[in-house]
Amino acid sequence: MGQSMVAITEPDCTGCDLCIPHCPFEALLPLASNPDSRTHKKRPIVVVASQCVGCLSCIGSCPTGALFEVKVPFDASQSTLLLMPQPPETEPVNRWKKGGIGWA
Ligand code: SF4
Numbered sequence: 001m002g003q004s005m006v007a008i009t010e011p012d013c014t015g016c017d018l019c020i021p022h023c024p025f026e027a028l029l030p031l032a033s034n035p036d037s038r039t040h041k042k043r044p045i046v047v048v049a050s051q052c053v054g055c056l057s058c059i060g061s062c063p064t065g066a067l068f069e070v071k072v073p074f075d076a077s078q079s080t081l082l083l084m085p086q087p088p089e090t091e092p093v094n095r096w097k098k099g100g101i102g103w104a
Pocket residue numbers: 008012013014015016017018019020044045061062063064065066067
């Protein structure tokens with residue numbers, strides 16, 4: 001766990017998927033389904049908090065500026081990002097196997 005993590009401003013995420021290959025730790029994944037409350041047609045990307053090491057490789061990859069840095073408190077167990085009750089259900093993304101999208 002680094003000193004930072006990233007979070008996503010969900011209404012600003014169009015679901016374009018451009019950020020996914022910028023995360024070497026597979027922490028950016030598509031939500032399994034599009035919430036009813038959402039205005040965009042495509043499901044958003046979510047940060048899988050347990051996978052994010054705060055490298056910030058992804059931060060400049062979002063064309064809408066939906067990704068932002070969150071400072072992790074000295075006592076990381078107090079981070080609101082880590083206090084999520086349950087990780088969201090996400091779609092698998094082929095990164096490293098044959099035909100995968102690799103690393104941007
Ligand atoms: S690049 Fe930005 S808008 Fe596109 S999926 Fe990632 S967070 Fe959403």
